[in-house]
Amino acid sequence: MSTEQGMRLRADARRNRDQIIAVAKQVFLDEGTEHPMEEIARRAGVGTGTLYRRFPDRDALMRAVARDNLGALAAEARTAVAEQPSAWDALVRLLEHSRDLRLSLRLSLLSPAACRAAHDDPAAARHRDEILDLLDEIVRGAQAEGALRADVGAGDIAVLGSLLLSRGEFGTDEMRARALSIMLDGLRASPGAPLPGRATGAREAVEGLG
Amino acid sequence: MSTEQGMRLRADARRNRDQIIAVAKQVFLDEGTEHPMEEIARRAGVGTGTLYRRFPDRDALMRAVARDNLGALAAEARTAVAEQPSAWDALVRLLEHSRDLRLSLRLSLLSPAACRAAHDDPAAARHRDEILDLLDEIVRGAQAEGALRADVGAGDIAVLGSLLLSRGEFGTDEMRARALSIMLDGLRASPGAPLPGRATGAREAVEGLG
């Protein structure tokens, strides 16, 4: 987890801090950002006092998680660019796989508090800038490749990504894969690939969503 | 609002009931379904006692709003089918305009409580069935028209719609319009229309989202 500020902490304190952030990340993702602080502390194996010593209030914790998460996301984006053969593939990989992306979007776009938070924090801002730069680079690259339609920008991608990823466990994996596929077809410079899975009727879909 | 059960209520009680549902709908949409009951009462111009007389607990209120809303959505779908020249246009109109759709999706798909609720309530179930039937009809119609790709079903539309509409005031109108346009291009049998507005860079997009 976060490496920016923990340098001065003793090893155990550091372990606690990282553990809290890891737990909070999971809890925010699973249960939402309103979940009781005490359970976060308990699941992290610390007392509430320790939690509050590290993070003076919920907002601070959200900020820390957001920062940590933006870091992870930046790394993911960097790796995607490095490892995928094309910008388009990097884009697809990001939209397909990113758990960190989902949380980042929730924390930095959805929650106004966390958004302001991420705004104030220099480390977070640095990560964010890196991510945005990478995203712009990916978009321009994919357009240069002729894979991505020319009339979209990184902002459009961000919006689609946030829509796609914004909801906890919405629908089945297949449903989300199909939705992504449809979006990618909409984004493509030329007409699309066949959809994964099979088309579901309205009723099946609703039954499956519960 | 709801016409199903209020028939026996005195005129003033009926007005209160409708007002409470209207306010709750708005509040649930704006602030989420956890918002204090007292403010719902206050904004509806009644005491908390009145609110609780009609709706024994928060769940009951959510159920009532869900039912009312599914009714409104069914009506909207019916009108869209009746008034639009083609099934494709009906589909676009639904995805474009539906505030009721957004709330319905939140209440009946997202919240497990409300989902179960809508399941138990016969009136709600009836509305839901009508909506799903209409959606299936629209999808088949649009495919017959050659406008909608053949490999999607109503379930895919529901998923896209719920993604598109699931978040309160996410992004600007233009951003959402562009996202919808991209999705529609992904859904089209043949390649798409030009996007509305202009492409934004990653940074602009994030600045604009707050």
Place this chain on the structure above:
Amino acid sequence: MSTEQGMRLRADARRNRDQIIAVAKQVFLDEGTEHPMEEIARRAGVGTGTLYRRFPDRDALMRAVARDNLGALAAEARTAVAEQPSAWDALVRLLEHSRDLRLSLRLSLLSPAACRAAHDDPAAARHRDEILDLLDEIVRGAQAEGALRADVGAGDIAVLGSLLLSRGEFGTDEMRARALSIMLDGLRASPGAPLPGRATGAREAVEGLG
């Protein structure tokens, strides 16, 4: 039920009043005097408005029930004196059978409110005086008969009676019959009769009491 004040009421109003008192008596006995007014109204088949028109508040209702009940108890005492062959038998009958006694004791002795109430109400006071006079008469008579020990007074009987009757559905009928029998033996001028039923062990007793 009460005949003292209802003379001016229309027949239906009178029926309502009597019904309310009958229901309240039962509810106070079964559920205690704190039970919701609305249920008393409902079980009496009237609206809460009607209940409150007749009895301005809970206290007034308790007073009315107490008055009504003291009347019934006075009648019961009168009958016991008239029908039983001896004063001792009258005493036993009162302690054995009186449901009205139980409620009266609850309402007029237990609850301070109702006690004051019974104090202020002339009709109630009249009944109470009659009951107390009858009880004194019974005690003196039973002592003259040589059945009741000479060193007790009506007050002792009242205390024993209130102890015996004060609790809702405490224990089984047999348990209470045995307790009464023991008390009567303690009250008798000469040593006692065999107890009814059989002796229970401590464990059985507690199991049975729940």
Place this chain on the structure above:
Amino acid sequence: MSTEQGMRLRADARRNRDQIIAVAKQVFLDEGTEHPMEEIARRAGVGTGTLYRRFPDRDALMRAVARDNLGALAAEARTAVAEQPSAWDALVRLLEHSRDLRLSLRLSLLSPAACRAAHDDPAAARHRDEILDLLDEIVRGAQAEGALRADVGAGDIAVLGSLLLSRGEFGTDEMRARALSIMLDGLRASPGAPLPGRATGAREAVEGLG
């Protein structure tokens, strides 16, 4: 107070816990078990949060008081057996003095909730068993002494005791002493002792009872 579970608590928390139980015991005795939790907290000198941290709801508090109280009662019974010269005297002492007995009877016999509670709790069950064993022992001992009539069991004693003790501040001390004396006469193998105090008339008794 309770020694069974508090061992792991910090000294101050332990003090609070004991204080809460002591206050609750008194309040339940004086005002009944429905009394506002907030006042119990206030009289114990703690915030409501502290009360609820230790006892998640009213039922848990009642259970805890019942357990604590059964422990005290068991100790009292043990002491009575140890210190009194005869089983009969031990019995009299228990019936005469036991404040804890009164509360225990209220909490474990009268209230269905507390009764179930005491049933589930192993510590409470242990105390209860000890008490019942002691009571059986006392009864058999007093019968062997020729002091107690042979046709009663510990169950009868429990019933009489619960009747005698079930009501808060019922009557004067003298009234209750006389009632107990009458009961004891009824329980004696041979005819009874003179009653303490003097006989009261019906009116005096009722005036005094409020």
Place this chain on the structure above:
DNA sequence: TATGAATGAGTATTCATTCAT
């Protein structure tokens, strides 16, 4: 420093009583 106890403001819900229909 870590802990978890204490605090009390915040929120849901109930119910006695009043009042419009």
Place this chain on the structure above:
DNA sequence: CATGAATGAATACTCATTCAT
């Protein structure tokens, strides 16, 4: 007059945050 709707004060319980140990 009867009705039952409306009111709001009272009360149980939760949880973010502070503080003693």
